[in-house]
Each structure stands twice: as structure tokens, then as C-alpha cells.
Amino acid sequence: MSLYIDADACPVKAEAERVATRHRLKMYVVSNGGLRPSQNPLVETVIVPEGPDVADMWIADRAGPGDVVVTGDIPLAAKCVEAGAQVLKHDGEPLTRANIGNVLATRDLMTDLRSADPFRQGGGKGFTKADRSRFLDALERAIRAAAKT
Known part of the structure; x- marks a missing residue:
């Protein structure tokens, strides 16, 4: 059992590390650079070459x-769900076989809407303490579920 973190723009790396340490799980923090490596022996920082989706491919493979995989990248999440992993978004939302199709479709629709209106500003909400708390709770549940498989 391992915990994979799609680390580029991940706001919950420290929280994930605390949970992985408590459960004595190997954690892979995957990015294309710019991260300070953890001194925790359970955490391996994986730096992949520059390029589109290289970190995603490393995790998906x-x-x-x-x-358990933590990512905000929906296509990566879909691949990991298909492979049988437990997948969480940064806010704790689980991505499962039951909901990944709808999440992918919504992502594609929003991409189309954004490209149709290049002057659209903002639209994203900030990451809150409640999101962080939901993530921690969801990660605990995902680790327990993954242990059963």
C-alpha cells in the first residue's frame, strides 16, 4: 500500500505526510521540481522530467x-480509479467508479466554457480550513478502504 501525491499545486502535502507517517505508509510526492524534499524516511520525492502530464503518467503507471492517490487532475484520477486505487481531490472529495464519469464530463464542459469566454476572470474559490479538515477525514477513510483491498 502506497500513497501517491500529485504534488504540483497540492495544498495538502503536509497533512498527507502526517497521515502517512501515522499509518507507516510509503508516500511518493511526484512533481517536475521546485519542491523541498521531506526528511521523513517514509516520503520519497520523485522529480520527473519537464513535459505535459509526465508526473501524471508516473503515478498512473x-x-x-x-x-491511495491525491490529485486535482481529473484525467489522472480517472486512470487511477480504473486501476483500482482510492482517489481523493485536495478538498477530500472521493473520486470513484460511480462519479468519475460525471466529474470528467463537468471538467470537459467547464474547459469548453472557459475557452469560449477568454475574458472570464476568477471563478475559483479559496482553499479553506474546512477543506483541509474534510481532506484529513477522507484520507483516513480512503486508507482504511485501501487496506481492505
């Missing part, structure tokens, strides 16, 4: 049943 390894994640499977019994693993």
Missing part, C-alpha cells in the same frame, strides 16, 4: 488496488 504505478497506482493500483491498495493504493
